[in-house]
Amino acid sequence: MLLKHRVFYPLMVVLLVFSLTACDFFKPIEPEVVEPLPPEAIPSLHKAYEGYFNIGVAVNAGTMNTHNDLIEKHFSSITAENEMKPDHILRYISGNELVLDFTRGDRIVNYALQNGKKVRGHVLVWHSQTPDWFFKDENDQLLSQEKIQERMAEYITKVVTHYKGKIDAWDVVNEAITDSNDPDHIYRHKDYDKKNGSLWNEIFAGSEIDYIAAAFRAAHEADPEAKLYYNDYNAVAPEKREKIMKMIRQLKDEDVPIHGIGIQAHWLFNWPSAGDIEDAIVEYSKMGLDVQITELDIRIDGDMEKKITLSRKDKERQADRYKEVFEIFIKHSDKISSVTFWGITDDNSWISQEPLIFDRNKNPKPAFWAILDALGK
Ligand code: XIL
Numbered sequence: 001m002l003l004k005h006r007v008f009y010p011l012m013v014v015l016l017v018f019s020l021t022a023c024d025f026f027k028p029i030e031p032e033v034v035e036p037l038p039p040e041a042i043p044s045l046h047k048a049y050e051g052y053f054n055i056g057v058a059v060n061a062g063t064m065n066t067h068n069d070l071i072e073k074h075f076s077s078i079t080a081e082n083e084m085k086p087d088h089i090l091r092y093i094s095g096n097e098l099v100l101d102f103t104r105g106d107r108i109v110n111y112a113l114q115n116g117k118k119v120r121g122h123v124l125v126w127h128s129q130t131p132d133w134f135f136k137d138e139n140d141q142l143l144s145q146e147k148i149q150e151r152m153a154e155y156i157t158k159v160v161t162h163y164k165g166k167i168d169a170w171d172v173v174n175e176a177i178t179d180s181n182d183p184d185h186i187y188r189h190k191d192y193d194k195k196n197g198s199l200w201n202e203i204f205a206g207s208e209i210d211y212i213a214a215a216f217r218a219a220h221e222a223d224p225e226a227k228l229y230y231n232d233y234n235a236v237a238p239e240k241r242e243k244i245m246k247m248i249r250q251l252k253d254e255d256v257p258i259h260g261i262g263i264q265a266h267w268l269f270n271w272p273s274a275g276d277i278e279d280a281i282v283e284y285s286k287m288g289l290d291v292q293i294t295e296l297d298i299r300i301d302g303d304m305e306k307k308i309t310l311s312r313k314d315k316e317r318q319a320d321r322y323k324e325v326f327e328i329f330i331k332h333s334d335k336i337s338s339v340t341f342w343g344i345t346d347d348n349s350w351i352s353q354e355p356l357i358f359d360r361n362k363n364p365k366p367a368f369w370a371i372l373d374a375l376g377k
Helices: 002-026 066-073 103-114 147-164 199-203 210-220 239-255 274-286 312-331 365-371
Strands: 056-057 077-080 090-094 097-100 120-124 167-175 227-232 261-262 266-268 288-298 336-341
Touching: 056 066, 066 312, 077 103, 097 147, 103 120, 120 147, 120 210, 120 288, 120 336, 147 199, 147 312, 167 210, 199 210, 199 336, 210 227, 210 239, 210 261, 227 288, 227 336, 239 274, 239 336, 274 288, 288 312, 312 336, 312 365
Parallel strands: 056 077, 056 336, 077 120, 120 167, 167 227, 227 261, 261 288, 266 288, 288 336
Antiparallel strands: 090 097
């Protein structure tokens, strides 16, 4: 009996200590609890950048209400994330006339103007988020060049006239250029752009510049005060940049009213290089174009579909990268009139990799502070 106790009790103690430490060992690491700063301790981003460029943000019907505190404090320009795209505005065709619905777009534009923000109009001509029927006749056949150009002009004239005087900058044409590295391919086409072709470019194959020129002319005629942009992703990658510049040179040679380039900037921690970003800003500007960064977010992984939660270390790397790109923007602020983030907090980004500067609790991330740091004040 005594022996039993002698062995049993110490064994129990050893087991207990082991299980407690093991428990601790296997316990998930508690997320760091950070006391949120009071709002007055957080400076306004757009005010900090006054004199450099506008700081913009993409908002939608939801975030415009749920995140109005952050929108109003930190941003001086607003883009509708989806609500002013053709698939939101175009309803149907009655006889030969387009029937449009501006309700959702109006809500965002009015909200922006009531709060003293500029508005970027996004977007008039795009292969994506445009209903298929828009390109087709009643027999489901693709329209002729002449017919689609007429329809496009009607759409642009109606939309730009509706918003006349309210829009600072319009993305007139979005993503018309190919991702193919073949120097002979300029425009996006289904044969070699594996992911997405463009019905615009299919209909105008060989003379794509015609509908693009017509789009800019129609927008300018409807609102001569609005600044007009060509907007695209990968716009700083040298091969694609060359193609975009070739198209814009042609437009300029034909006296088409184009005022600027929108660099979307869905970037990675390690791509594109700082050198490519800087070269592109300088080269576009040399063509007499205003530069706007239109859709900035910075993610860790190239695969957009991947869902990723950033570690503390990742967030520091993200902050360094935001600082790096803002230092370039600041250096060239004479060439850049606005920098727009594509979303506000990480949980409402179109990319599930926490690519923005506010976290899901609306607190500023290290990236937010890094962007302020970049000013060196
Ligand atoms: C995205 C929106 O953020 C998503 O909500 C929508 O489902 C798809 O479009 N290039 C553009 C933007 O010009 O309009 C896109 O926005 C992102 C890529």
